[in-house]
Amino acid sequence: MSNSKKVVLLGHFGVGKTSLMRRFVENAFSEEYKVTLGVQIQKKEVNISERKKLSMIIWDIEGNTTIKNTRLSYLLGTSGFIYVFDATRIDTFNDINDEIDYLTKQYPKAKIKTIANKVDLINVQGLKDLLNNKQIQCDYFTSAKTGKMVNEMFEALAKEIIKE
Amino acid sequence: MIYQIKESFFADKIQFIHLSRSGIIKGTDNYLFDFKEGDSIFDAHPFFESIQYYFNAEDGEEFSIPCVHLNIGENDGIYDIKVYIDKDGVIVALFDFTDHYNESNTLSQEKNESIIQAQLLKEKEEFKNRFLANTSHELRTPLTTIMGFTTILQRSNLSTEQLHYLDLIKSSGEHLRNLIDDILDISKIEMGRMLIKHDRFDLKKLCENLEAQYSLNIKAKEVKFNIKLDSSIPEFLVGDKLRLNQILTNLIDNAFKFTKRGSIQLNISKLERKSSDIKLQFEVKDTGLGIERDKLDSIFESFIQVHDDPSISGTGLGLSIVRKLIDILDGSISVESTKDVGTTFTFKLPFKVSSNQTKEEIKIEEPKGKSSDKTSILVAEDIEVNQLLIMKILASSGKYFVDIVGDGDQVVERLHQQDYDLILMDIKMPKMDGYDTTRFIRNSEIDAIKNIPIIALTANASPLEREVCLGIGMNEYVGKPYKEEELISKIDRLIKEKKANQ
Incomplete structure (x- = not known):
């Protein structure tokens, strides 16, 4: 068995899941929005320490307004979930606490990270205040466009997964 | 025969791969992808590596993973994948649905794009609304202080000159308050948040109040102001008195702004009445500067001012508010104007005739007991x-x-x-x-x-x-x-x- 783990990108459509994967795996970005149908998968090896590596197999699945509508076969066997929302569209994070609760209950062993993407377009402090008011926990504020915090986020998740 | 046709029809759309539980390829028909026996399927694409936990399932179990993008070698497509666990190992079946999924892709693309655009537009509108509400709040708070202390100062011992200056401060404050109200109103109308009321009101009283309100302007300027109310209109109507008053005030204010001498006339007439439904026509006619023909079309747009005279101030929102209010009250407005002769705004609005046409005296009883108590x-x-x-x-x-x-x-x-x-x-x-x-x-x-x-x-x-x-x-x-x-x-x-x- 190779030391690889499945990681799934979740969230509404158009939040930048594909762009985050592309930025992390290929270090590339496109402004053009192209809908994802079903799932596309890419792999990247992450150095955990000098001697330890982890292959993250990233499932970039089609956007959905709720995880309950996502095909179960896409979620089974997942070690880490990255729940992505669009920092410019409140509709993509209004129900995030319910979504994260659902994930935690259904997949208690999986690690979960909550990501605000597209932060190059907003005032981050304003978003933090808004999230604070709504009591929403957000782990990383990323921009697939500029690359801000993208590698850091994936690598932190890899380290958490490997700790198990 | 039928089986041969079926086989040839699906041959290039389906591939079966026989694997060991450790992922080694034991046999494959290679209809879609070129795999070699003895190789590990996990090296072919990370997808297979990430489903290896399925391979440890019980004999007879099967799994289905639809709509998976696979790009292996020169082949790039979208496949539905089934995994069957068997005593002899694992069977993976790949079904090529690339054409089918690509067709639905266009529809999903359009649908998602339009939803994203609508959400972004909503965010912008809400931001604007929040910004205007907050700004209005922030502006009103210091204005309250300015206006309040001006009133208090007016009561102290001041010279005539000082009182005159205070009058100027006060009238500028009033003006600022009206501008803030205008900006808030236009934002509320555009957000569809303007509440329309249907209350009984006294039209005659409303006209009397307007006459009283503008009597000061009449004194200050060489302009006559007159209201002519059709006597066949019932006195008590049902409608939104506040908004009617706002429309009339905006139009009359506007007329006063652009009329230096002559007259401003408000004519109210009955257009039609069917049972309790009544439609009225309001005409605000001035002898002012007039508007050039080519500018008439744009006067109802927000932030448009057709006169370049810097001494005439405003947000350019007054007429835009008027038209939008008339729209939501199910009415219509038109304008006629001749440069240097004058302008006439005519609008029509529906109302209901109140079934109660008697004046009600509202009495508040004097308090019982000692009224001198503080x-x-x-x-x-x-x-x-x-x-x-x-x-x-x-x-x-x-x-x-x-x-x-x-x-x-x-x-x-x-x-x-x-x-x-x-x-x-x-x-x-x-x-x-x-x-x-x-x-x-x-x-x-x-x-x-x-x-x-x-x-x-x-x-x-x-x-x-x-x-x-x-x-x-x-x-x-x-x-x-x-x-x-x-x-x-x-x-x-x-x-x-x-x-x-x-």
């Missing part, structure tokens, strides 16, 4: 300069004892220590705000606290805010910046009502 008022206001203003206003009337606190917690504390006749409640306060404090008071088990009259004093001046305040149990509402007379009259009315009910 009223004790608790003021909840956190901003020091506003506290000082209210103190000055109330103290100068000589009728009130006033206590001031800075937040909702202190209001509750004071109410349990002392009896008050009324509370003036600011809304935005630290700790407990005006809403929560009111809810707390109305849920009190002590009748004297529970029933105390409360007047909201808020810079969030809007009909919606008024309804919110009244809805949670406040008795009155005064928007900042307020007029001293308005505040005092509302306090006195509530105190009279309270004493009459005791």
